[in-house]
Amino acid sequence: MxxxxxxxxxxxxxxxxxxxxxxxxxxxxxxxxxxxxxxxxxxxxxxxxxxxxxxxxxxxxxxxxxxxxxxxxxxxxxxxxxxxxxxxxxxxxxxxxxxxxxxxxxxxxxHPKGVEDVNNEKISLLHVEFAEDLGDQVWRLDLTGDWPVVQVNNQLSSIKEIARNDAAFVALVYPEIVRQILNDIIESDQLDPEIDEDDWPSLWVNFVSSLPGVGSPPTGRNPNIKNDQTDWVENAVRGFCDKWHLLDQFQKLHAEEEN
The missing domain is CATH 2.60.40 (Immunoglobulin-like)
Structure with a gap:
């Protein structure tokens, strides 16, 4: 690095x-x-x-x-x-x-206050914005700008609020968002555990490293580093789901709908 x-x-x-x-x-x-x-x-x-x-x-x-x-x-x-x-x-x-x-x-x-973040973390790690060019896609992760953005289809009037707070959307979509972001950080060689307050990859690495059972990402030049990093990403996704009990939230939501 x-x-x-x-x-x-x-x-x-x-x-x-x-x-x-x-x-x-x-x-x-x-x-x-x-x-x-x-x-x-x-x-x-x-x-x-x-x-x-x-x-x-x-x-x-x-x-x-x-x-x-x-x-x-x-x-x-x-x-x-x-x-x-x-x-x-x-x-x-x-x-x-x-x-x-x-x-x-x-x-x-x-990063301005008054906008959405990842489950109310103190530093906004993920923004949600409307996009006009999604066609029939409901959402897309944009990593080309200065900060990760979940783009949601502007043809759906309530989708922005759903993306922020809907338990089903969070349970089904956010784990994949975490996975894509971490894989992008690895591919771009920005897997640095040291915090730089202006550097979103470092903030994300610090965030997921603090999740239950995750810890710091593997770095170095050993022959198995890619496999180790892939395992770390999947462990981070599990830690994200565990921290906010996404399976439990999803099951409760469907139980309420069935009743």
Whole structure:
């Protein structure tokens, strides 16, 4: 695993110094609130603060004043973000004391509160979004963006709520989602148990490693490593099902329907 090294000299703003809350989540456009704590972080008071929302090719920037005097813009509607998408956010601190502006601190891939996650984990590990190009598919896992997304067919009006909370959907679909995500992490050689708060593969590995009976993933160059990793994935899927008692939930749901 190749470690990420910082050659830019930029400070990395810790996750606990920012919090984004997504507003108007039931309509378009969404809006947002953000809390930014830059006190005692050693940044110039006159440095400019920008908040950016982005999703795939959609992007918006908001001017939040200066480090010493934050100014909240009155209009924070995300009109430039594609409908149905849950954006990520970044905070940039820019020093313009020289001839050219220079980014001196950044917090990236900030996940907004107020959106769905994997069974209420503190860090949103999985988003749910409507998609227009699914044809007769009910759902599809998209791993091409900045964060794993379950895309659900926008022809089904209630499917987004079903994907979040329906016991049958969770029991039948989510184990396969976990399996696909972990297999993708292995295939892309990102099976790193050390946490990087901006790195979704590491967050997922940490999440499943904490599940009952799972533990850290096997790494190394031994001849059986692929088999060991496959076994680890399947063990993680079982651990996920065990933690939330998915079989029991599914059986209870069908018992209620039969009555």
């Amino acid at each position: 190749i470690r990420k090294l910082n050659f830019t000299g930029r400070k990395k703003i810790p996750r606990n110094r920012t919090m984004v809350t997504l507003l108007n989540t039931d309509k378009y456009p969404h809006s947002f609130d953000i809390q930014i704590n830059l006190s005692d972080f050693g940044l110039p008071k006159e440095a400019l603060v920008y908040v950016e929302a982005y999703k795939r090719t959609s992007y918006m920037r908001f001017d939040y004043g200066k480090v010493g005097t934050l100014e909240i813009p009155s209009n924070r509607d995300l009109i430039g973000i594609e409908a149905g998408a849950i954006p990520l956010f970044r905070v940039k601190i820019v020093d313009k004391s020289g001839k050219q502006g220079r980014i001196i601190a950044i917090a990236d891939k900030i």
